[in-house]
Amino acid sequence: DQQVKQNSPSLSVQEGRISILNCDYTNSMFDYFLWYKKYPAEGPTFLISISSIKDKNEDGRFTVFLNKSAKHLSLHIVPSQPGDSAVYFCAASESRASGSARQLTFGSGTQLTVLP
Amino acid sequence: EADIYQTPRYLVIGTGKKITLECSQTMGHDKMYWYQQDPGMELHLIHYSYGVNSTEKGDLSSESTVSRIRTEHFPLTLESARPSHTSQYLCASSDFGTGRHEQYFGPGTRLTVT
Numbered sequence: 001d002q003q004v005k006q007n008s009p010s011l012s013v014q015e016g017r018i019s020i021l022n023c024d025y026t027n028s029m030f031d032y033f034l035w036y037k038k039y040p041a042e043g044p045t046f047l048i049s050i051s052s053i054k055d056k057n058e059d060g061r062f063t064v065f066l067n068k069s070a071k072h073l074s075l076h077i078v079p080s081q082p083g084d085s086a087v088y089f090c091a092a093s094e095s096r097a098s099g100s101a102r103q104l105t106f107g108s109g110t111q112l113t114v115l116p
Numbered sequence: 117e118a119d120i121y122q123t124p125r126y127l128v129i130g131t132g133k134k135i136t137l138e139c140s141q142t143m144g145h146d147k148m149y150w151y152q153q154d155p156g157m158e159l160h161l162i163h164y165s166y167g168v169n170s171t172e173k174g175d176l177s178s179e180s181t182v183s184r185i186r187t188e189h190f191p192l193t194l195e196s197a198r199p200s201h202t203s204q205y206l207c208a209s210s211d212f213g214t215g216r217h218e219q220y221f222g223p224g225t226r227l228t229v230t
Contacts, residue, residue, distance in 0.1 A: 002158070009156065032217045041125075043206050043221030044159070089159070093217050103149065103174065104219060106158040 003027045004092050006107035014115050019077040021110050023090035026071065030092035034104065035064060035075045038087045047088075048075070080114045087111050119143055122207050122222035129197055130230055137192045137225045139207030148190040149219060150174075150182060151206040159206060165190060197229045 005024045013019045021035075031052040036044035050057040050064045050073070057064050063076045077084055091104040120141040129135055141148065146167045151159040151174075161174030165184040179201070180194050190209075194201055204226050208219040 004158070034218060036221075041224070041226070043120075043122075043208075043224050046218045046220065049218060095217065103161050103164060104159075104217070106160075108156065108158045 001026075002108075003030075004090060004105050004107040006088075006090060006110050008110050009108070010111040010113070012113045012115060013080045015082055016079045019075075019080045019084065019112055019114065021075040021077075021088050021090075021112065023073050023075075023107055024071055025073075025092050027092070027094070027105075028071070029094045029096075030105075031095050032093045033064070033066060033073050034091045034093075035062075036089045036091060036106075037084075038089060038109070044089060077112075080112075082114045082116050085112055085114050120207060120209055120220055120222040122205075122225050124225060125223060126226045126228075128228045128230060131196075131198055133197050135194050135197055135227070137205055137207075137227070139190045139192070139222055140188050141190075141209040141220075141222075142188060143209060143211070143220070144187065145209035145211045145220075146187065147210045147219075148184065149208045149210075150180075150190070150192050151208065152176060152178065153204045153206060153224075163192065197227075199229045202227060202229050 034049040035047040038044040048062045066073045087109040089109045090107045123138045148165045150163040153159045160176035162178040163182040165171045206224045207222045210219040
């Protein structure tokens with residue numbers, strides 16, 4: 001059973017507009033969330049994270065929003081640039097768990113294409 | 117900036133061969149991980165290590181084995197490769213001691229078993 005879900009496999013956005021990538025989770029024990037960006041033939045690169053004690057975290061053009069009651073997080077990219085075209089993965093972890101439960105659980109990714 | 121390296125980047129090999137995928141990091145991180153990822157799918161954890169001489173299997177069953185003799189080195193071995201092992205293998209490391217959860221990934225090894 002997939003605990004982290006990214007239901008949109010792809011998203012296309014015009015350059016300069018906002019990109020909104022969504023992620024849902026089912027495990028209420030998750031308390032730390034991350035977004036990664038991945039180009040083809042490269043490893044994922046960390047973008048931004050948020051702890052469950054916050055509902056928003058901002059870093060430049062990237063903002064992550066967390067809605068704990070809905071078990072939903074989103075990544076906003078404003079303004080979107082062609083270089084942002086990549087696969088975006090959300091991930092979650094339980095900071096108080098032990099063993100493999102402390103590891104990151106990933107969604108299946110969303111391919112973002114920013115059109116010039 | 118993360119410094120984690122994987123070799124080879126691409127490998128095409130015949131069925132039955134033994135292979136070792138190399139992973140090294142220069143950040144002094146205690147925690148290291150191996151993930152397997154197929155196109156359009158999530159990353160699946162197959163092995164992790166919390167330090168030297170500590171290795172554990174991840175959530176996804178794998179026929180591969182790992183070792184952690186040195187902090188900076190975490191190789192993955194397949195004794196007898198099969199076409200079902202064709203995938204991308206990603207190595208990562210992290211430092212939970214800072215209270216952060218970020219893992220830093222290497223560039224990956226794309227393995228094709230014919």
